[in-house]
Amino acid sequence: MKTYMCLFVCLFVGSAVAGTIYDESIDGDLTAHFDSPKDAFNITTTGSHTWLGSSYVGMNSSGGLVWDDDWWTVTLANNFVVSDLLYSVNNLGGLPIGETATVAMNAGPNQYQRRYDLTTDLYEAAFGDLALLNDGVFDIRSSFSSCCSTAAVEWTAAWDYEITLVVADNSPVPVPAAVWLMGSGLLGLLSYFRNRKTEVATA
Numbered sequence: 001m002k003t004y005m006c007l008f009v010c011l012f013v014g015s016a017v018a019g020t021i022y023d024e025s026i027d028g029d030l031t032a033h034f035d036s037p038k039d040a041f042n043i044t045t046t047g048s049h050t051w052l053g054s055s056y057v058g059m060n061s062s063g064g065l066v067w068d069d070d071w072w073t074v075t076l077a078n079n080f081v082v083s084d085l086l087y088s089v090n091n092l093g094g095l096p097i098g099e100t101a102t103v104a105m106n107a108g109p110n111q112y113q114r115r116y117d118l119t120t121d122l123y124e125a126a127f128g129d130l131a132l133l134n135d136g137v138f139d140i141r142s143s144f145s146s147c148c149s150t151a152a153v154e155w156t157a158a159w160d161y162e163i164t165l166v167v168a169d170n171s172p173v174p175v176p177a178a179v180w181l182m183g184s185g186l187l188g189l190l191s192y193f194r195n196r197k198t199e200v201a202t203a
Helices: 002-017 177-202
Strands: 020-023 039-043 047-059 065-068 070-076 080-093 101-108 112-117 122-128 137-147 155-169
Touching: 020 039, 047 070, 047 101, 047 137, 065 137, 070 080, 080 101, 080 112, 080 122, 101 122, 101 155, 137 155
Parallel strands: 020 047, 039 070
Antiparallel strands: 047 065, 047 155, 070 137, 080 155, 101 112, 101 137, 112 122
């Protein structure tokens, strides 16, 4: 009974976390834009693969821009293609009234982008073509897109993000052996009836 209970619990927990391949609260911060080498993720299964992280942007007391971004490289298995690339922002805090900021998820480089307006707390738009990512290797970066006023007032806006890469297998579908057998049988029947027709005509 304990064995079955453990098996059930393990399977349930495994399915609950399936698809989340990185969680900043557990795995630590990803490399920033100027760091090298970048974090790397090899995608070897189809379906949804999710990154959970957090970023910030703001101004220091001297009016200089400060920010945090995350940057990584994705490698798709052979014949895998990108079906969708989703981006959402949650738990925004710290943006001053009247201040403007837009954050974005970029993939490519510069082949596909989803943008989110922190000022209105609304998803803004998608730009580019997902098909350009199907060469198999591309970067994903989460950072600010545009910000901020020039006022020398210190502030920091922070948010959590969720990026989900949906992958499908574009491998050619093999023709089942049964189809070949059926085709061979049909050709055999066609040849038989054609020969019978020839024999009747010459009789």
